[in-house]
Amino acid sequence: MRDITSLLHRITQRISINLREQHFDIHPYVERTIPLSQMIKFYAFYGITPHHPLNFHFSHSSLAGSYFLGKCSVDHSILYKSDIRGDELKHKGDIFPFENASITVHEDEAIDVRDSFLIKTLVHNFSHDPESLENFFIHDTLAMHYANIHGSPTEGCFMEPFSTVDLTTQHDCVIGRFSYIQVGEMSHLKIPAGTIWIRKPGAFNFLYRFPQHILDRYILYDPISGPPRGIFMDFLEARKADFKRVFDVMHIDPSIKIPAGASLDRYAVVKPKVQIGENVLVAQRSYLENCWMGKGANAQENCYIINSRLEGYDVTAHGAKLIHSMLDRNVFVGFNSFIRGQMDHPVRIGKGCIVMPHTIIDTPAGITIPDDHLVWGIIESEADLPHHSMAIEQFSRISEGLMVRDMMFEGDGAAFVHAFRHRIEHILEANGAYFDGIHNQGHAQKNRFIAFNTIQPYPDGDRMGMYPTIDIRP
Template sequence: MKQVEKLIDRVINRVNINLREFNFDATPYAKKVIPLKQMINFDGFYGITSHHPIHFNFIHSNLAGSYFLGKCITDHALVYKTDVRGDELKKKGDDFTYQGTSFPIDTDEAIRICDSYLIKTLIHSFSHDPESPEEFLIRNSMSGFYANIHGSPIEGCYLAPFSTVDLTTLHSCIIGTFSYVCAGDLYHAQVPDGTIWLKGDTFEFKYTFEKAILDKYINNNLDARPTGILMDFVESRKYDFQAVFDSATNKPDINVPSQSAVNRYAYVAGDTTIGENVLISQRAYLVNAWMGPGTNAQENSYIINSRLEKNDITAHGAKIINAWLGEKVFVGFNCFLQGKPGLPLSIGQGCIIMPHTIIDLEEPLEIQAESVVWGYIQNKADLEQNSIPLSELKKINKDIEHKNIMFKGSGKDLVEGFQQRIDNILEANGAYFTNENKKTGHAQKGHSISYNIIQPYLTGKNKGIFPSISIRP
């Protein structure tokens, strides 16, 4: 494993030099965290379809347990159990519009991961960066367990466990544990642990978790794996996925309508129902889940003992347990929404559950339709503090410090921006597909993926390193 160790050192050096102003040392987050033998214990995967321009190029990398779709280039990178979903990469000939200016895309966009170490990270390709429209770059960076890199090129960054960067370009930044950032561009910034931060052109929203609560749910440790309720939750279910990945032909034993897609690497068990136009992505986890028409479960999401009525979105890494969702509810990245047996959670139609919201009930809870919800909620009193009707938020047009949140600017723009985005997601996923409206999305196209499975060298000086692999149409 000499070459693998060298590669880890290479990444550490590159991250550290980029983050020198913060005196950051990546070593304790890179070494000892994943036992080296894991690097040969898991296969990598790539998906091939006729719908996405494919081009894979893997050089001097370890890709253990990772999954690639689209046009993906990795060199000198460790990509451990990471999902790289390039199905929304821009294609040659597309027009790209940014702030009213439109220009053509000259070559198929690629995700390029270079000199980076990503652990159980989710990368999704919906990129907004106008400065580099044809290359989605992740360079000289490290990310921890269950971080999400969503449409966010990053260079010289450290993303702590369960953090999310969403439609944000980052240069030399540290994003804290369980922090969510959607802020356009960030340069040489350090975002503290547990910060939920949305910044648009005309609004800004910020919430910060109390340290004691954050530590209980997720705690980043030096020289060891993270700990806490969120980590326990996902780690205790990882063996269920093992059988899914060990089988060469996993097919869930349920009825899947022809206009819906259940990924071959999803875990589906119990009394689960899949409606029309439903998208279940790889590494989604469904037990006793009733998935109504147009709903989706994105990568690393968990839906357990829950019913999603219609057109609900479960973003990457979100967890929904013992809950009922009305129509068109948006559950953001890495949310943890946990009702309990006898203490159900009910979320009314049109609610927006902000990314990284934790609802962990100690009494039954009903969230009124058309609410925006954030923060940490255990009961009705918490909900009162941590929610606002959409209609009220839309009226706000000033800077406020509302207990635990800071808000600036136009509430209307935030709400309408979110609603627009929700519609875009539903459309991209194919939730609106009908016999009349034939526009297909991921749910309709997701059947026909070929899965190719790759392994590293198991012996010799390159043990743990994958051979150089190039795949083109």
């Protein structure tokens, strides 16, 4: 394992240099939580469809579990059970709107990972950085368990478990566990754990921070004590065996009927009593059990939908979990949210609600959120609703600012709501929710007949855990 150890040392050294201004020591995180011995146990795989021409290159890399669509170039990079999903990369000639400008894309956008260690991390979407429209890079970033990088690029950064950077360019930053950041561009910042920060300069600024004692129950991460732990990890570990079977077996026939326009990913777990409707997208590593997915709904990567019903056109963003939950139509549940009721007392979320990213609704008594409400933070009972939710119409009337307990908002509430509504509509369109049999194809239709190819690492010797050099350029 000499080569893989040397590669990890190189990555660690570079990230440490990048984070020197933050006085952040990355070595304990690497030494105590990265299972190098696991590397030889997994294969890498990449997907092929007619809609994503392959231009694939990687060399001297350890790649466990990653799938790539579209153009990709990976060098000297370890990807451990991560998903690099490049099915929204821009094409030559596309027009990218930015502020008052319309920028022409000069060449097809390509993924460029290089020296990173991504542990069970999802990387998806396309570059939203106007300075690097053609390069969806990650570089030296180390992202830990179940982090999301949505709308790369990043650089020499460190992301703790269950953190998300969304449509954000970050330079040499540290993102604390279960933090969600969507701020455009940030540099040399250290974001505390449990921070929810959404900003559009000149328009709005939303800031919420989870109380530390509550956050520690759900996800606690101290590298001295070993891997991440808490309610989130217990929940995932209890279902780990189901994913092992999916990845151990090369060919699995769908266990449920796949209706017109819908797609069920080969690497999703489907337990008994699951029904999916037309134009439903069930993505990689999602988990369905005893649930109803209405027309146009989706379960994105790392989503868990258990004992729940989604009426239709509902968005369950990357990493969100729904347990004993009933969603009316057009409900958005954001990244890594955790929504849990009980069998006799489910969580009911009304039509048109926006559950913001990294929201926790966890109540033994059940709860009902009325139609068209914005929800954030932690909700454990009905008494929490006035401090962690608001009618969208009321929020839209905010003209300057508002403070509600631990939430602070500045700017234009209508602009904030409009941005979310626009984003949700784009997600539904991109996922193919409105496909009519001919027009409006999206991911659900384009990925319906995806083919996966696997690659095995060297089984022993100095290169054990590394992969053969591969260069595929059709």
